Amino acid sequence: ATTQMAPTTAVAGDEGAASALLELLQRVQTEALRALGPEGFDPKLYVDLPLSTDERTAAAALPPPEPAPSRAEMEAYLARYFGKAGSDLVEADPPDFDPEPTGFLPRVGSPEARAWALEVHALWKDLARRVAPAVSERPERHTLLPLPGRVVVPGSRFREVYYWDSYWVVRGLLVSKMYDTAKEVVLNLVYLVETYGFVLNGARSYYTNRSQPPLLSSMVLDVYGATGDVEFVRRAFPSLLKEHSFWMSEVHNVPIRDNHGQVHNLSRYQARWNKPRPESATIDEELASKINCIADKEKLYHQIASTAESGWDFSSRWMRNSTDMTTLATTYIIPVDLNTFIFKMERDIAAFAKLVGDNATSEEFLKASKARHIAIDSILWNSEMEQWLDYWLPTDGDCQQGGYQWKSDSQNRKIFASNFIPLWLNAHHSGSVQFADAAKSKRVMASLQKSGLLCAAGIATSLTNTSQQWDFPNGWAPVQHLIAEGLLHSGSEEAIKLAEDIATRWVRTNYAAYKATGAMHEKYDVEACGKSGGGGEYKPQTGFGWSNGVVLSFLEEFGWPEHKEIGCT
Numbered sequence: 001a002t003t004q005m006a007p008t009t010a011v012a013g014d015e016g017a018a019s020a021l022l023e024l025l026q027r028v029q030t031e032a033l034r035a036l037g038p039e040g041f042d043p044k045l046y047v048d049l050p051l052s053t054d055e056r057t058a059a060a061a062l063p064p065p066e067p068a069p070s071r072a073e074m075e076a077y078l079a080r081y082f083g084k085a086g087s088d089l090v091e092a093d094p095p096d097f098d099p100e101p102t103g104f105l106p107r108v109g110s111p112e113a114r115a116w117a118l119e120v121h122a123l124w125k126d127l128a129r130r131v132a133p134a135v136s137e138r139p140e141r142h143t144l145l146p147l148p149g150r151v152v153v154p155g156s157r158f159r160e161v162y163y164w165d166s167y168w169v170v171r172g173l174l175v176s177k178m179y180d181t182a183k184e185v186v187l188n189l190v191y192l193v194e195t196y197g198f199v200l201n202g203a204r205s206y207y208t209n210r211s212q213p214p215l216l217s218s219m220v221l222d223v224y225g226a227t228g229d230v231e232f233v234r235r236a237f238p239s240l241l242k243e244h245s246f247w248m249s250e251v252h253n254v255p256i257r258d259n260h261g262q263v264h265n266l267s268r269y270q271a272r273w274n275k276p277r278p279e280s281a282t283i284d285e286e287l288a289s290k291i292n293c294i295a296d297k298e299k300l301y302h303q304i305a306s307t308a309e310s311g312w313d314f315s316s317r318w319m320r321n322s323t324d325m326t327t328l329a330t331t332y333i334i335p336v337d338l339n340t341f342i343f344k345m346e347r348d349i350a351a352f353a354k355l356v357g358d359n360a361t362s363e364e365f366l367k368a369s370k371a372r373h374i375a376i377d378s379i380l381w382n383s384e385m386e387q388w389l390d391y392w393l394p395t396d397g398d399c400q401q402g403g404y405q406w407k408s409d410s411q412n413r414k415i416f417a418s419n420f421i422p423l424w425l426n427a428h429h430s431g432s433v434q435f436a437d438a439a440k441s442k443r444v445m446a447s448l449q450k451s452g453l454l455c456a457a458g459i460a461t462s463l464t465n466t467s468q469q470w471d472f473p474n475g476w477a478p479v480q481h482l483i484a485e486g487l488l489h490s491g492s493e494e495a496i497k498l499a500e501d502i503a504t505r506w507v508r509t510n511y512a513a514y515k516a517t518g519a520m521h522e523k524y525d526v527e528a529c530g531k532s533g534g535g536g537e538y539k540p541q542t543g544f545g546w547s548n549g550v551v552l553s554f555l556e557e558f559g560w561p562e563h564k565e566i567g568c569t
């Protein structure tokens with residue numbers, strides 16, 4: 001696999017200052033772990049601290065590693081030289097927030113459901129922020145990156161903007177009639193493309209080495225659909241083309257030859273990084289301590305960062321051995337969902353090009369989307385299982401004559417929710433040919449029904465409990481939404497019913513957990529209604545951008561009749 005390890009930075013001069021700050025914060029993180037102990041320790045907190053003085057002064061004052069600093073010494077050091085994590089974002093009352101917007105959720109007749117939906121809607125106020133002016137004034141003191149508009153963050157430890165989370169934030173904001181905020185959220189991501197060449201994983205200097213599942217064109221499309229604002233599309237359009245080139249570059253593109261000798265181009269995740277992730281450095285170093293050779297440690301770090309690019313960090317989906325994180329091999333996998341999103345991006349770009357009067361580009365992208373459709377059908381579709389499967393590339397670099405040779409046993413036959421995500425394209429074909437026709441969609445639905453993924457409180461991420469957060473028994477809002485929305489538009493009554501059933505279970509579990517804890521959660525345990533999720537490398541988080549967005553979207557798309565029970569049944 002080709003790897004380019006230099007992270008991308010906006011301005012060459014910034015690079016030194018950004019890495020000096022990160023280096024200091026990682027030393028602080030290491031010393032804080034020694035001083036405070038592992039109980040409740042979150043390494044990300046330390047790389048989010050804004051400096052309240054210059055980096056050299058703070059570095060010189062860092063307590064020496066020997067003897068290990070005491071808790072009191074460490075706390076005094078942090079208080080003296082740093083601001084609080086998150087203090088470089090300030091509250092921003094969104095002017096388009098109305099506590100009870102006109103036309104809000106017209107199909108929700110149940111008073112309990114409506115009252116709760118209004119509470120979820122009100123959470124946008126808590127999650128909306130602005131980057132403090134201090135960040136642009138002294139960028140060398142912040143890992144937070146400046147953004148031009150109001151931001152909406154996921155919540156809790158996720159104090160900054162995230163790429164793919166923003167898609168469901170935007171969907172929710174549109175339900176909440178907060179069109180201006182939705183546009184600002186999208187234009188912040190456009191600014192990241194203009195500055196870095198792609199949308200970063202998140203708006204922090206430690207996320208400049210990778211992206212996340214690419215849904216920017218989908219955000220632009222949905223905002224356009226709700227507002228009809230052609231100028232907005234025109235503004236975003238060049239960035240969509242730039243983002244497409246990023247995903248088509250050598251790092252991400254994989255040529256693969258089918259059994260008829262035809263070469264297809266599909267995409268994979270691959271970060272430009274081979275060091276510990278700064279936000280989780282103590283965790284990554286601990287994992288890599290099992291490995292002796294430096295080159296192998298670097299390979300592991302590269303796989304860890306590439307997995308974070310997938311948004312599914314972490315999951316048995318990316319591991320050769322599901323019980324051993326050191327076997328992560330994400331760059332050797334052609335993922336179903338990534339290629340679904342890029343296909344969608346190509347279709348969206350074709351539609352936008354037409355809208356802005358650029359017919360040649362429209363034709364070019366229509367052609368690209370058709371080629372990717374054929375590639376997905378040829379390389380990832382499995383007609384026996386009636387699912388799309390991730391494809392494992394050989395590790396021995398066997399890329400002969402311009403492409404890897406497709407082999408049927410290289411499709412990953414394990415069941416993951418991602419195997420059903422292409423169904424989502426049924427919801428977004430805007431006049432062009434459906435991605436999967438009615439008969440095929442029906443067979444995929446039957447395969448989903450017998451997959452074991454459909455559980456009491458939603459769709460499980462996988463069937464294997466590895467204690468990683470993107471595995472069983474966790475269910476995630478984006479996955480429920482992509483699949484349910486796809487089923488809803490698959491063309492059969494049965495699919496609509498299944499979509500509604502998934503949405504109902506998901507809304508109920510979110511509602512019950514909210515009533516029990518007073519919060520919306522980042523993930524849920526699909527084995528029981530009202531149970532939040534767990535596992536993974538950090539404490540489960542609340543807030544929570546995409547969960548709020550999905551609940552609001554489900555209530556809009558499916559409604560909630562007056563007498564339908566909203567609590568667990």
Ligand SMILES: OC[C@H]1O[C@H](O[C@H]2O[C@H](CO)[C@@H](O)[C@H](O)[C@H]2O)[C@H](O)[C@@H](O)[C@@H]1O
Pocket residue numbers: 044154158162163164165201202277279280308309311312313314538
């Ligand atoms: O700090 C560890 C990792 O956290 C993020 O990943 C998780 O939260 C994101 C925000 O909700 C979400 O987009 C992602 O799907 C989650 O797995 C972050 O994106 C990672 O890069 C980071 O290493």
